[in-house]
Amino acid sequence: MCAAQEEMDQISEAEKAARNRIEEAQRRAKTIREEADKEARALIAKAESDAKKDASKMTSEIEKERARVESEILEDTDEKIKSLKNLSSKRKKAAFMVAYKMIVREA
Secondary structure: OHHHHHHHHHHHHHHHHHHHHHHHHHHHHHHHHHHHHHHHHHHHHHHHHHHHHHHHHHHHHHHHHHHHHHHHHHHHHHHHHHHHHHHHHHHHHHHHHHHHHHHHHHO
16 A cells, blocks of 8 residues: 555646646736736837827828918908909009099080
8 A cells, every 4th residue: 555655646746846836827828928918018108109109190290281281372452452452453543544534525
């Protein structure tokens, strides 16, 4: 029986050692998962930050372009208004002269 007991003790110790190795492997796996999750969160945060910076830069560029286009349109509109005022003034003078000549001839 001694040999059987000894074998049982060896089996028990082997089981205990196996459980210890399994527990250690589980701890290492948990640590690896936690580190991977931490790295993933850090990468996601960096990607979000980069995306926000890019969006802000694009918005700024769009605003600059909008302001440039708006300025060009305003300048063009001002030029057209001046041109129309000059033309209107010339036509007003011409109309006044026609009306004056008509009045003078009738009198």
